[in-house]
Amino acid sequence: MIERTGRLARLLTSAEQLREQTLGPQAGLVDAEARLPVETLARLWDQGFLTLFIPREYDGQGASLLEVALVVEELARGCPSTALLVVIQSLGTLPILLAASPDQKQKWLNSIVHSRKLLSFALSEPEGDDSRETRATREADHFLLSGRKTLVTNASEADWLIVFAATDPQAGLKAGLSAFLLERGAPGLLLARTEPRLGLRGLPPADLVLDACAVSPDQMIGPLGQGYALADSSLQPAGVLLAALAVGLMQATKDLLRQNPSLARLVSGEQKSHPAEHLLAEIAMTLEASRALTYQAAGDWLAASSAEREAGWTATAESQEGGPKLLAAHAKCFATDSALRVLQAAIELSGPSSLLRDHPLSRLLRDAQCLPVLVRPNPSQRKTIARSLLK
CATH class of the missing domain: 1.10.540.10 (Acyl-CoA dehydrogenase/oxidase, N-terminal domain)
Structure with a gap:
């Protein structure tokens, strides 16, 4: 409790x-x-x-x-x-x-x-998160960043962007990536495209173009070449937060169904059972299972992150795999997938009017469709979970 x-x-x-x-x-x-x-x-x-x-x-x-x-x-x-x-x-x-x-x-x-600085996290590239096309070339007293980051959430409004670029492309993804803090409006940093998503439209993504953007070494976050591990260590707890967002979305769906008088009359009749009761029960059970898993993942992370802070963050394999960080993958994948199923069931219960664009359930369904793709897509989460079973 x-x-x-x-x-x-x-x-x-x-x-x-x-x-x-x-x-x-x-x-x-x-x-x-x-x-x-x-x-x-x-x-x-x-x-x-x-x-x-x-x-x-x-x-x-x-x-x-x-x-x-x-x-x-x-x-x-x-x-x-x-x-x-x-x-x-x-x-x-x-x-x-x-x-x-x-x-x-x-x-x-x-x-x-x-100073109320808004932040954004620029990792994805047109060829995928594992791409190393964005390069940071070392010059005499600075780095020159060149490349493109795609679908960066809130990039158009962010004051600062956390950008990941290859400082040693030959070293591979896990040893050749570094992280930098860039300020909005820096020479060579351009917004290429801003377009709302299907859902979660209040926070549209944008593409970034880096054209010989000069960055001081003082703007590097963490050691050279440890950007991949740093991104991984940041995305895991963020995945738990996205799971919490999915739980809130499912709770909003449940709240809307409870306000539906025709649905209440349908399941309160004298007949022994109605198909709607089974869907309502599935929605309630899925919500509570997602909530419990999300809370457990967040709570377990507290002890792990406290120990890591005392030891100092390092890009070791032990800090990236297993334990609470594996549970974070479970929570993100399960809760965000569940939100989509819950919304589909809610629309089935509510009838054709809930498919109209301005209906709250229609909007929530579009929001739910985006969640499995954000903050490390769920296929990647499943890959992590599956491989852990074979170790």
Whole structure:
């Protein structure tokens, strides 16, 4: 049982109020206009939802992964696009927390909090995440980054971008990739395309073009050549947060079904059983199973990440495989796949009107269709899980 007291109680109360007063009523508008309102963004900053992972010594919230997951779940009940912004901001913060030097943390984390810097995470390339076409060539006193990053969530609004590039293409993906922090508007850094997705339209992705973009060595995050391990260590907890988003989306679906009077009459009749009862039971069981797995993955991560912080982050195989990090893959894959099944069942229960574009269930279905692909696609998660069984 999670004790919702102290800081967590305050965060969840604020998230619930934001959901009821703003996110829920505006969710349809966010979907239609494919953007988050400026006022919503300001409230996310004011209430600390965009600095959740940042330690208190840098004036952040100092929240654990479980606490962040609970906030994401609550926000997703009102507007999944807004919850996704919290996930992406957390994902962008993680490389700094894990591998930046003390001086970099002091500079960057304080700036995120006090200058309200939005972050994005640029790993994917046109040929896939395993591509090494984006290169960082060492010059006398800087690196020159050239290449293209594709479908980078919130890149068009981000102030800073965490960009991964090959510093030693011959060393292979796991030893030749490095991470850099780039500022929006840097010479040679261009936005190539911004286009809303099928769902989660409030946070559209964009492509980045790097054309001999000069980057100081001081902007490298972590040791040279350890970018792959750093990306992996960041994507795993972010996957748990995406699972929490899926749980919130399923809870929103359940809430909508409970408000359906015709459905209530259908299953409260005198007949012994109705097919709708079986679908409703499946929705409820799937939601609770996803929630339990997500909470377990987030809670187990707390102990593992605490031990890792004490030892110092390293790109060892042990820090990348097994234990809580494998459970994170289970949670992300199961919860995001489940959200899609739950929405399909809910639409079957609600009838043809729920297929209209402006119907809340139709919007949630489009949101759910995006989740298995984001923050490391589920086929990759299944590959990790399957290989672990054979070790």
